[in-house]
Amino acid sequence: MTDIAMIEAARARLDGHVRRTPLLSSPFLDEIAGRRIFVKPECLQHTGSFKFRGAWSAISALSLEVRVKGVIAFSSGNHAQGVALAAKMHRIPSVIVMPSDAPRIKIENTRAYGAEVVLYDRANEDRDEIGARLSKERGLTLIKPFDEPLVIAGQGTAGLEIAEQAREEGIDKADVLVPTGGGGFISGIALALEAKAPGFPVHPCEPEGFDDATRSLASGRIERNATQSGSLCDAIVTPQPGNITFPIMSRLCGPGLVVTEDEALHAVALAFSRLKIVVEPGGAVALAAALFHGETLGETVIAVCSGGNIDGDIFRMALDRHGG
Amino acid sequence: MTDIAMIEAARARLDGHVRRTPLLSSPFLDEIAGRRIFVKPECLQHTGSFKFRGAWSAISALSLEVRVKGVIAFSSGNHAQGVALAAKMHRIPSVIVMPSDAPRIKIENTRAYGAEVVLYDRANEDRDEIGARLSKERGLTLIKPFDEPLVIAGQGTAGLEIAEQAREEGIDKADVLVPTGGGGFISGIALALEAKAPGFPVHPCEPEGFDDATRSLASGRIERNATQSGSLCDAIVTPQPGNITFPIMSRLCGPGLVVTEDEALHAVALAFSRLKIVVEPGGAVALAAALFHGETLGETVIAVCSGGNIDGDIFRMALDRHGG
Numbered sequence: 001m002t003d004i005a006m007i008e009a010a011r012a013r014l015d016g017h018v019r020r021t022p023l024l025s026s027p028f029l030d031e032i033a034g035r036r037i038f039v040k041p042e043c044l045q046h047t048g049s050f051k052f053r054g055a056w057s058a059i060s061a062l063s064l065e066v067r068v069k070g071v072i073a074f075s076s077g078n079h080a081q082g083v084a085l086a087a088k089m090h091r092i093p094s095v096i097v098m099p100s101d102a103p104r105i106k107i108e109n110t111r112a113y114g115a116e117v118v119l120y121d122r123a124n125e126d127r128d129e130i131g132a133r134l135s136k137e138r139g140l141t142l143i144k145p146f147d148e149p150l151v152i153a154g155q156g157t158a159g160l161e162i163a164e165q166a167r168e169e170g171i172d173k174a175d176v177l178v179p180t181g182g183g184g185f186i187s188g189i190a191l192a193l194e195a196k197a198p199g200f201p202v203h204p205c206e207p208e209g210f211d212d213a214t215r216s217l218a219s220g221r222i223e224r225n226a227t228q229s230g231s232l233c234d235a236i237v238t239p240q241p242g243n244i245t246f247p248i249m250s251r252l253c254g255p256g257l258v259v260t261e262d263e264a265l266h267a268v269a270l271a272f273s274r275l276k277i278v279v280e281p282g283g284a285v286a287l288a289a290a291l292f293h294g295e296t297l298g299e300t301v302i303a304v305c306s307g308g309n310i311d312g313d314i315f316r317m318a319l320d321r322h323g324g
Numbered sequence: 325m326t327d328i329a330m331i332e333a334a335r336a337r338l339d340g341h342v343r344r345t346p347l348l349s350s351p352f353l354d355e356i357a358g359r360r361i362f363v364k365p366e367c368l369q370h371t372g373s374f375k376f377r378g379a380w381s382a383i384s385a386l387s388l389e390v391r392v393k394g395v396i397a398f399s400s401g402n403h404a405q406g407v408a409l410a411a412k413m414h415r416i417p418s419v420i421v422m423p424s425d426a427p428r429i430k431i432e433n434t435r436a437y438g439a440e441v442v443l444y445d446r447a448n449e450d451r452d453e454i455g456a457r458l459s460k461e462r463g464l465t466l467i468k469p470f471d472e473p474l475v476i477a478g479q480g481t482a483g484l485e486i487a488e489q490a491r492e493e494g495i496d497k498a499d500v501l502v503p504t505g506g507g508g509f510i511s512g513i514a515l516a517l518e519a520k521a522p523g524f525p526v527h528p529c530e531p532e533g534f535d536d537a538t539r540s541l542a543s544g545r546i547e548r549n550a551t552q553s554g555s556l557c558d559a560i561v562t563p564q565p566g567n568i569t570f571p572i573m574s575r576l577c578g579p580g581l582v583v584t585e586d587e588a589l590h591a592v593a594l595a596f597s598r599l600k601i602v603v604e605p606g607g608a609v610a611l612a613a614a615l616f617h618g619e620t621l622g623e624t625v626i627a628v629c630s631g632g633n634i635d636g637d638i639f640r641m642a643l644d645r646h647g648g
Contacts, residue, residue: 016492019346024368027409028436043600044348085351112352168340272639276367276632278600308600312643315596319636 002149002248004195007156007188010057014157017089018053019045021158023165023302026274033291036300038169040162041277043308047113049235049283050158050185050306051082051145057154058143059086067092069139074127076102078235078307079145080110088114095140097131105311146184147242155185159192162302166197173199174300177257177286180204180213181236183245185306190252200302204249204256205286207233207264212240213249214256222246232261232314235282235307255296257289264288268315269322271305281314283307326473326572328519331480331512334381338481341413342377343369345482347489347626350598357615360624362493364486365601367632371437373559373607374482374509374630375406375469381478382467383410391416393463398451400426402559402631403469404434412438419464421455429635470508471566479509483516486626490521497523498624501581501610504528504537505560507569509630514576524626528573528580529610531557531588536564537573538580546570556585556638559606559631579620581613588612592639593646595629605638607631 024039042050059071070093073083080096087094096110100119111117120130134140144151166174176193178186183204190202204213210231215223224240231237241249259267264281267288271279279287286303294301348363366374383395394417397407404420411418420434424443435441444454458464468475490498500517502510507528514526528537534555539547548564555561565573583591588605591612595603603611610627618625 019348022343022346022368024343031436041600044346048600112355272602273636276365276372276602278596278602312597312647316640316643319640323636 002152002156002188002191004191006149006153007160007192010150010153011157011160013060014053014056014154017056018157020161021045023169024275024277028274029270029291032270033294033301035294035297037290038171038174038300038302039275039287040158040302040304041275042158042304042306043277043279043283047078047081047085048307048309049078049082050155051078052086053157054151054154054184055079055082055086055143058148058150059090059092061150062141066141069141070094071143072097072131072135072140073143073145074131075145076106078309080106080115081113081309083143084110084113084115095134097127146182147244149244152184152188152191152245154188156188156192158185158304159189160196162189163193163196166200166302171300173298174302175297176200176202177205177289177301177303178202179236179283179285179304179306180206180256181238183213183241183249186253187245187248189304190248194252202253204253205289206236206256206258207231207282207285208258208260210237211256211258212238214258216241216246217249217254217256220250233264233282233285235280235309236285237282257293259285259288259293262321263292265318266322267291268310268318272319277305278308278310278315279305280307280310326476326480326512326515328515330473330477331484331516334474334477335481335484337384338377338380338478341380342481344485345369347493348599348601352598353594353615356594357618357625359618359621361614362495362498362624362626363595363599363611364482364626364628365599366482366628366630367601367603367607371402371405371409372632373402373406374479375402376410377481378475378478378508379403379406379410379467382472382474383414383416385474386465390465393465394418395467396421396455396459396464397467397469398455399469400430402633404430404439405437407467408434408437408439419458421451470506471568473568476508476512476515476569478512480512480516482509482628483513484520486513487517487520490524490626495624497622498626499621500524500526501529501613501625501627502526503560503607503609503628503630504530504580505562507537507565507573510577511569511572513628514572518576526577528577529613530560530580530582531555531606531609532582532584534561535580535582536562538582540565540570541573541578541580544574557588557606557609559604559633560609561606581617583609583612583617586645587616589642590646591615592634592642596643601629602632602634602639603629604631604634
């Protein structure tokens with residue numbers, strides 16, 4: 001199980017390879033929210049999302065003998081790019097298994113980060129079977145996207161930074177809002193803050209209709225989403241919280257906050273005009289919650305923006321609708 | 325005259341108030357340029373540009389007695405916002421004198437940062453006369469945009485950060501590219517690097533048709549631009565280098581690099597898709613030079629992105645033209 005010692009060990013392995021993203025703020029956002037908002041922009045991380053932290057943590061922890069054979073991941077999103085670049089920087093091979101109908105730009109980006117992309121036909125092929133065969137043939141190690149202690153430890157390094165940066169800013173109490181899919185990121189952050197900044201409540205943030213973490217925390221057991229696609233916030237949509245992440249979230253996080261897609265797009269537009277950062281809709285749900293659903297929160301909020309891999313068309317839509 | 329001691333003193337005054345902007349990079353940009361590119365994103369600075377550094381430096385250096393009476397500046401752009409916020413954070417009044425036909429959004433933003441905006445009619449009123457009268461009546465201190473040693477010292481704090489961050493990244497030699505208008509920013513950076521990272525050549529970058537610094541460095545005397553408006557890169561357009569900044573540039577900087585407006589827009593689009601930052605066209609000319617005019621540069625380039633205050637319409641134009 002991930003604990004603070006594992007997170008600190010991950011931080012030592014990531015040192016010099018990961019970016020320490022800054023804390024940003026704007027008086028304009030404070031005014032909208034009626035409270036102080038600080039933003040932790042993980043969109044500025046390598047590959048445009050926090051996923052690089054977990055990927056580096058997991059790959060760097062492998063024994064040299066195992067590591068050199070390479071790694072494999074199933075993802076068409078931010079995890080794919082994080083694993084591909086972390087593997088490339090370790091000078092080891094990576095294989096990313098993606099559905100053949102994944103957007104071409106995601107396939108190209110993942111290849112450009114150095115991965116071998118293996119496409120499969122969603123209708124007729126079994127992803128897990130392909131992965132198992134490749135792993136066996138080549139001795140590849142599977143890097144899971146969230147339900148894996150070393151990945152959670154890597155994501156937790158962002159929590160260590162938040163604790164330090166809050167101290168630097170003189171913040172002694174804040175609600176910490178984290179965009180949540182499978183729960184790896186929020187679990188790591190919550191474990192780090194439990195040790196380094198106790199009294200900073202941690203809240204998962206999700207889009208309407210895909211609020212499995214919020215409902216699971218409310219009911220006390222793992223709840224599923226009714227649908228699994230069709231959200232603009234695709235980066236953080238997963239069927240349900242993980243078996244490893246849910247107990248951590250259950251102990252340390254909540255209650256969850258839910259925003260509409262349009263609120264997420266509004267946060268994208270405000271991050272553009274007021275913070276000068278590019279955030280994807282899923283990555284903006286915590287900022288949206290801080291801006292538009294802060295009633296239950298304290299005077300100071302730290303909203304994590306988890307990723308910035310957004311298509312130009314969606315970005316234009318955010319600016320068109322919300323006057324950027 | 326500004327020297328390294330003044331820059332270090334400015335840094336001590338700015339400590340805890342200014343953001344230490346990170347160094348960003350992307351393998352995609354390296355590939356386009358055929359060299360390693362690091363980006364120093366001053367668009368992430370308070371008020372969205374480096375101007376906050378110089379404003380803070382100048383205001384914080386005033387004696388308390390003088391400071392409390394307030395400050396005044398002539399600007400409708402980034403300098404206005406930098407002075408307004410730095411004054412607000414010092415809890416002193418600021419007056420910003422702007423033409424009455426300045427874009428409404430710039431007037432509103434400057435007011436929102438806490439300034440009193442005084443509008444004048446460009447056709448019938450004399451800006452300097454209005455400023456002189458207000459200064460006399462209220463005891464306001466004029467904060468010049470670039471030709472002022474304390475402002476140059478404040479901008480130089482970005483150069484101290486560049487020297488440190490280069491060392492952290494293991495960069496022992498790099499060409500440093502800086503968007504240049506009046507020359508305050510590049511002068512400060514060049515003075516800091518002269519002391520802290522000698523052997524890092526510093527180059528001004530400008531848009532075609534507004535390349536007064538490049539031509540002045542080539543001829544050895546101050547050259548003027550033929551026109552003074554009509555550039556998308558408005559943030560860095562000035563009539564000519566300053567009387568204080570030109571001798572510094574002349575001793576420490578050059579040769580200049582000139583890019584087209586379309587190349588600046590292309591850099592805006594690539595900063596969006598690859599770095600997840602919002603850069604204005606004028607702020608992107610150094611990145612554009614690194615990407616598209618690097619033939620004369622070494623293996624490693626540090627391109628400063630000086631500001632991110634861009635209208636949504638211009639941003640859309642950049643994405644439309646260059647496939648963001």
